[in-house]
Amino acid sequence: MARFGETVGRVATLPLVLIARAFDPVLRLWQRGTGTGGMVAFFLLPNMAIFGVFVIIPLVLNFVYSLTGGTNILLGDRSFIGFGQYGRLLECGNYLQPLTCREDQFWTAVRNTSLFVLFQVSLMVCVSMITALILNRNIAGRGFFRAVFFFPVLLSPVVVGLIWRWILQRQGLMNLIVTNLGFDPVVWLNDRFFAFAAAIGVSTWAHMGFYTLILLAGLQAIPKDLYEAAEMDATPPARVFWRITLPLLGPNLAVVLVLALIRGVQIFDEAYVLTGGGPGTSTLFLTQYIYEVGFASFLRNPGLAAAASILMGLVLVVLTLIQLGLSRRAERGNTR
Amino acid sequence: MGRIALEGIRKSFGTVDVIHGIDLEIGEGELVVFVGPSGCGKSTLLRLIAGLDQPTSGKIEIDGVDVTRKGAADRGLAMVFQSYALYPHMTVRQNLSFGLENARMPKAEIDQRVEEAARMLDIGELLTRRPTQLSGGQRQRVAIGRAIVRNPTAFLLDEPLSNLDAELRGTMRAELAALHARLATTMIYVTHDQIEAMTLADRIVVLRKGRIEQVDTPLNLYNRPQNLFVAGFIGAPNMNFFVTEAKSGRAALPGGAEVVLDHAGPVTIGIRPQHLRLAQDSERAIAAKVHLVEALGAETVVHASAEGAGSILTVLEGQPLIERGAEIRLAFDDENIHAFDADGQRIG
Numbered sequence: 001m002a003r004f005g006e007t008v009g010r011v012a013t014l015p016l017v018l019i020a021r022a023f024d025p026v027l028r029l030w031q032r033g034t035g036t037g038g039m040v041a042f043f044l045l046p047n048m049a050i051f052g053v054f055v056i057i058p059l060v061l062n063f064v065y066s067l068t069g070g071t072n073i074l075l076g077d078r079s080f081i082g083f084g085q086y087g088r089l090l091e092c093g094n095y096l097q098p099l100t101c102r103e104d105q106f107w108t109a110v111r112n113t114s115l116f117v118l119f120q121v122s123l124m125v126c127v128s129m130i131t132a133l134i135l136n137r138n139i140a141g142r143g144f145f146r147a148v149f150f151f152p153v154l155l156s157p158v159v160v161g162l163i164w165r166w167i168l169q170r171q172g173l174m175n176l177i178v179t180n181l182g183f184d185p186v187v188w189l190n191d192r193f194f195a196f197a198a199a200i201g202v203s204t205w206a207h208m209g210f211y212t213l214i215l216l217a218g219l220q221a222i223p224k225d226l227y228e229a230a231e232m233d234a235t236p237p238a239r240v241f242w243r244i245t246l247p248l249l250g251p252n253l254a255v256v257l258v259l260a261l262i263r264g265v266q267i268f269d270e271a272y273v274l275t276g277g278g279p280g281t282s283t284l285f286l287t288q289y290i291y292e293v294g295f296a297s298f299l300r301n302p303g304l305a306a307a308a309s310i311l312m313g314l315v316l317v318v319l320t321l322i323q324l325g326l327s328r329r330a331e332r333g334n335t336r
Numbered sequence: 337m338g339r340i341a342l343e344g345i346r347k348s349f350g351t352v353d354v355i356h357g358i359d360l361e362i363g364e365g366e367l368v369v370f371v372g373p374s375g376c377g378k379s380t381l382l383r384l385i386a387g388l389d390q391p392t393s394g395k396i397e398i399d400g401v402d403v404t405r406k407g408a409a410d411r412g413l414a415m416v417f418q419s420y421a422l423y424p425h426m427t428v429r430q431n432l433s434f435g436l437e438n439a440r441m442p443k444a445e446i447d448q449r450v451e452e453a454a455r456m457l458d459i460g461e462l463l464t465r466r467p468t469q470l471s472g473g474q475r476q477r478v479a480i481g482r483a484i485v486r487n488p489t490a491f492l493l494d495e496p497l498s499n500l501d502a503e504l505r506g507t508m509r510a511e512l513a514a515l516h517a518r519l520a521t522t523m524i525y526v527t528h529d530q531i532e533a534m535t536l537a538d539r540i541v542v543l544r545k546g547r548i549e550q551v552d553t554p555l556n557l558y559n560r561p562q563n564l565f566v567a568g569f570i571g572a573p574n575m576n577f578f579v580t581e582a583k584s585g586r587a588a589l590p591g592g593a594e595v596v597l598d599h600a601g602p603v604t605i606g607i608r609p610q611h612l613r614l615a616q617d618s619e620r621a622i623a624a625k626v627h628l629v630e631a632l633g634a635e636t637v638v639h640a641s642a643e644g645a646g647s648i649l650t651v652l653e654g655q656p657l658i659e660r661g662a663e664i665r666l667a668f669d670d671e672n673i674h675a676f677d678a679d680g681q682r683i684g
Contacts, residue, residue, distance in 0.1 A: 223419065232409070239438065
C-alpha cells in the first residue's frame, strides 16, 4: 500500500520535478555568479516583479497623473499642471461644510467616508468581539455557528450588495416582514438615514466573519490557566473581561482595527451596488467619488481622481502607522 | 481552620470514570502530598477540591462546611498552578494585588499584604517587573506570593516545581518546607516527584487509577507499604520483587535462601536495593550475576540477575570492587523483607 502511494506521489509530482530540472542549469549559473546571497534575490524576483508591475508602477503613474490636467486618458496627451489638482481639491471655505468647497462632492465623500468609518469600524469591532466571545464558549453547534458567521466573507461584495438590495427594496423581504407586522412599508434605500445605516450594516455583516475569526484565534491563545487563576481570585466576569481578556487580546484587536479601518476607508463595491451613492450624495464614499470622477462621469478628470486617491492613500498610511504603533505597544505590554 | 474532608468523591468525564470514590480527611495545618503515576487522578482530585471542577458524586467539606456545589471563589482556597498562571500584562505587584482588589479590600491593606508577602518571598525588588522579565524561580515565588496574600484557608499546589531545573527545585523545595512551617496553613501538594513527596509531606496519599492505594507518613510508606503498588512506587531505585511459593511457613528465594513466613501459597517477597549487601561466606544469600556496575562515589548501584528471578538492583555503600560478569551473593535481614499475597496485599 505504501509502495503504491509512493508511486502515485512520484507520478503526481513529475511535472514539478521536470520544471525544477529545467530551471536547474539557470540556477547553478546564477549561484556561481552571485553566491548563496544572490539566490535570495533570485527567489524573490518573481514576487517583486508582480509587486512592481501591479503596485509600484501604478502608484508612480497615479502620482504623475495627479500632476496633470485635461480629460485625455493617455498620459502623453495630458498637460503638466503641477499640484493644481491638489489645490483644487483642498480649496475650501469651511471644511466642515462641503458646499463651501470648490470640489464639494469630494468633501461630501470625505465626510460620508469618515462617518462610515467611525460607525462601521466601531460596530464591526463590537459585533466581532461579541460573536467571538460567544463562539469561544462551549455552546452546542459551535462549528455550525462559526460557519454561519464566516459564510458571508466568501461571497463576492457585488453579490452581497444585490442580496441586500433585494431584501431592502420597496417590495423586498424586509417590507414583507414590516407589513405583516402591521406597519407601513418603508422605502429603506430612498431614506438618507436608512440608506447610510444599511451601508454600514451590510458591510459589517459581510466582513465580520473574518474579524471574528481573528479575535477567536486570539481568545483561544489565552491560556486557560489564567481564567482559572482569576476564578480562584474570585474575579467577577466583567472584570475578567476588562482586566484579562481585553488586554491579552490587544494585538489581535489592533490587527482587526487596522484592517477594518483600511477596508472602511476603501468601501466601494457592496455600497455602490446597494445604494449607488444615493439618495442624493448621502452614501457617496471616497472610492466611488474617485471612480466617477476618473472614469464614469461625462467630463471625466483622471488627474483630479488621481490626486484624490493619493490623498486617500496618505490618510490610509497615517492611520496604518498609528494603528501599527498601537499594536506594537500592546504586544510589548503583554510580553514585557 | 483548614480541615478538608472528602467523602465518596467520584468524577467522570463522559463515560470515563477518573476518580472512583475517594474518602480522605486532611487535618488543620497539615501538608498532604498527592503522589502517583501520570493519569492517576491526582491533579483532577486537586481541581475538585479547588472547585475548578465539580465532582460527579460525593461531598467536600472545608472546616465542616459542605462546599461541594460552591464555586472556586467561595471556598477560601488559593492555588499555585504548574504553569504559574501569572497575568503576563500585569506587573508583579498587580499580580499580587489583583485578587485582593476583587475583594474590594482597602488600598492600604492591599499594599501592606503585598509588601509583607514580597518580603517573605524575597521578591521586593521585582514588584515593578512583568512575569516575562522574571526567571522560572522568581515566577514561582510570585505565584506563591499571589496565593499567600489572600491569606487562604488552605493552599493547593499543582506540581509547582516541575518547570524548574533540578538545582532550583531543591532550593524551592526547602523554601516551601520553611514557608509551611512559618504559615502553618493546610497545604495540598500534587507531585509525581518522590523526593518532593518524601521531604515535604506530613502525610502522603498514593493514588493509582483514581483510587487511594495508601495514606501514611513518608517513612511508614517506605517501611511498611501496604501493597505491591506502593512498595514498587515509593523508594528509588524500585524495590526488588521475587515471586515464589510459601510452604510450611517458608518461602524460597533464588540461590537457596529462605525466609520464614506465616503464610501458605503464592507470595511476592520485596527487598529494597538499599537493604541488600554482599554476603559473608556462611550467610543466607541470593546468588546473582553482575551485568552492570554504576559507581556513584558515595554508593555503588549493581545491576545483577538471579536464576528464576530476573534482574536484581543493589545499592551498596562506598566503592566495593565488583566487576561486570562477577558472581555475587547478596544477603539481607529479615526485618527488611516485605511479603505480599497473591492479591498484592501486605502479609504481616
